[in-house]
Amino acid sequence: ALEKNGCNDLVIIGGVSRPDFKNIRVDVGALKALPFLLSLRKGGDDHVLSRVVRFFEQRGYRVHGAGDVLPELLMPEGTLTQRAPSADDETDMALAFKVVRALGQLDIGQAAVVASGRVLAVEAAEGTDAMLDRCAELKRQGRSYGTASGVLVKAPKPGQEERVDMPTIGPETIVRAAEAGLSGIAVAAQHVLIAECKRTIDTANERKVFLYGTPWAEQEPGNAGETGNKPDA
Amino acid sequence: ALEKNGCNDLVIIGGVSRPDFKNIRVDVGALKALPFLLSLRKGGDDHVLSRVVRFFEQRGYRVHGAGDVLPELLMPEGTLTQRAPSADDETDMALAFKVVRALGQLDIGQAAVVASGRVLAVEAAEGTDAMLDRCAELKRQGRSYGTASGVLVKAPKPGQEERVDMPTIGPETIVRAAEAGLSGIAVAAQHVLIAECKRTIDTANERKVFLYGTPWAEQEPGNAGETGNKPDA
Incomplete structure (x- = not known):
């Protein structure tokens, strides 16, 4: 969805919950990301969130902190x-x-x-x-x-x-x-x-x-x- | 009460709660122990419990752990x-x-x-x-x-x-x-x-x-x- 709208910069605000594997909607993007999503099931929160940021960065997005912007x-x-x-x-x-x-x-x-x-x-x-x-x-x-x-x-x-x-x-x-x-x-x-x-x-x-x-x-x-x-x- | 009954050995079993200062019965023993009881209001649990043991030991009681006895x-x-x-x-x-x-x-x-x-x-x-x-x-x-x-x-x-x-x-x-x-x-x-x-x-x-x-x-x-x-x- 981000790609279609020409969005290149992300600001992630608010609590991040781990994906609930029972409720994930399976679309093509989700299927491609599946090995990544499964990898989120282990480790401490910080470990998980760093990987979320890396995931987006590897796909060419710039990730900003709320504090950088405001x-x-x-x-x-x-x-x-x-x-x-x-x-x-x-x-x-x-x-x-x-x-x-x-x-x-x-x-x-x-x-x-x-x-x-x-x-x-x-x-x-x-x-x-x-x-x-x-x-x-x-x-x-x-x-x-x-x-x-x-x-x-x-x-x-x-x-x-x-x-x-x-x-x-x-x-x-x-x-x-x-x-x-x-x-x-x-x-x-x-x-x-x-x-x-x-x-x-x-x-x-x-x-x-x-x-x-x-x-x-x-x-x-x-x-x-x-x-x-x-x-x- | 311990003194009157000739008790010299103590085994303390079960959870120890901090004294609730609203409910302490004021008898002579409690008055004598007051500075000690007040000192229990600060610090971590372990700190407090060590002092409880020392309090009894200084009065000549032997304090045993449940594991020593059983x-x-x-x-x-x-x-x-x-x-x-x-x-x-x-x-x-x-x-x-x-x-x-x-x-x-x-x-x-x-x-x-x-x-x-x-x-x-x-x-x-x-x-x-x-x-x-x-x-x-x-x-x-x-x-x-x-x-x-x-x-x-x-x-x-x-x-x-x-x-x-x-x-x-x-x-x-x-x-x-x-x-x-x-x-x-x-x-x-x-x-x-x-x-x-x-x-x-x-x-x-x-x-x-x-x-x-x-x-x-x-x-x-x-x-x-x-x-x-x-x-x-």
């Missing part, structure tokens, strides 16, 4: 909200970034929640929304042990194909984080997309949740977690 | 079921053990699920049962992408206080793993408890889920993951 969608550095991270939040953020880096190295997920020094939840295939709902459930059960705090951290995996799978937050993320009783959200600046930026910030202010962009140096996975998490305060 | 509860090496891990399962097991070791080093959790090379779920504060229910949900949504496989791996965290927080599996674990469509469960031999051993194995055979004890060398976190996961076949 840089104003990228999370800036610093605090975007009235509420800023407290010293306790910073401690939780530092641990959560350490966890997310460890997850990323194993191509597991892009997000984690830490509250009072304890890792409440870690994202794998279920995605950030389901992870936050789980934290809200832990809170309801009294298993987040009464702290009215906690930080969601999101960052890309090392070497992640950011053109197709950039971590994203939006108003829904804020609402779910608030339901889970978190004090805020910290993400890797310039490496996370904010959907509906104004509404996201307004929602965060209403819900008294902070939104913080942490300087992010992908090339120094060893120490950037320690040095890169301080608000400029 | 060694027959400990998972042995090798396959316990009619079904044994396939070559694909072994690959998933190796990755899952690598993930669990990485989690353990950060005091996050004791379990992970890997299917076809992809990390489906990682355990943090929610526990293994909730994690398996999540995998069943991913399967229902078609997001485990149609593979009728996957392995649950459970192992202790490095330096974990095994006397109070030994990872445990039982018939319920088997049922939930089967619901999630997993082919089996692999755990660190001698470092995981099996509750109701016979019923657990019978349930696994009924559900055609394998149960495998992987040789486990806690002192070599670097390479034991690679060398220690082969079934003796």
Whole structure:
């Protein structure tokens, strides 16, 4: 379908699900692509998405990231909200970034929640929304042990194909984080997309949740977690 | 209450929840222990449990692990079921053990699920049962992408206080793993408890889920993951 319409540039936005092999429509293009589609059944998400990009590039398309086309969608550095991270939040953020880096190295997920020094939840295939709902459930059960705090951290995996799978937050993320009783959200600046930026910030202010962009140096996975998490305060 | 009854030895069995500060009964003993109880509000689970053990030891109690008292509860090496891990399962097991070791080093959790090379779920504060229910949900949504496989791996965290927080599996674990469509469960031999051993194995055979004890060398976190996961076949 892309060929017929003379399209040569692709911007891939939004979540990418693995193909569901029960529902694939078999047309000629799909038959030609079948060995490729079958190869997507194995491996971590990042592995799969890089291959999707390569698949299109090998066929002559240029693949752009949403951030290349609309840089104003990228999370800036610093605090975007009235509420800023407290010293306790910073401690939780530092641990959560350490966890997310460890997850990323194993191509597991892009997000984690830490509250009072304890890792409440870690994202794998279920995605950030389901992870936050789980934290809200832990809170309801009294298993987040009464702290009215906690930080969601999101960052890309090392070497992640950011053109197709950039971590994203939006108003829904804020609402779910608030339901889970978190004090805020910290993400890797310039490496996370904010959907509906104004509404996201307004929602965060209403819900008294902070939104913080942490300087992010992908090339120094060893120490950037320690040095890169301080608000400029 | 322990003092009055001349009890000097403790065996702590079962899940340990953090104290819920709303419901603690204030008696003299609790008042004396208050600074200690408050200190339990921070840090990872392992950190907390080690302090619980130290608390009792400092008061002259001997704390025993369930495995010391009833060694027959400990998972042995090798396959316990009619079904044994396939070559694909072994690959998933190796990755899952690598993930669990990485989690353990950060005091996050004791379990992970890997299917076809992809990390489906990682355990943090929610526990293994909730994690398996999540995998069943991913399967229902078609997001485990149609593979009728996957392995649950459970192992202790490095330096974990095994006397109070030994990872445990039982018939319920088997049922939930089967619901999630997993082919089996692999755990660190001698470092995981099996509750109701016979019923657990019978349930696994009924559900055609394998149960495998992987040789486990806690002192070599670097390479034991690679060398220690082969079934003796």
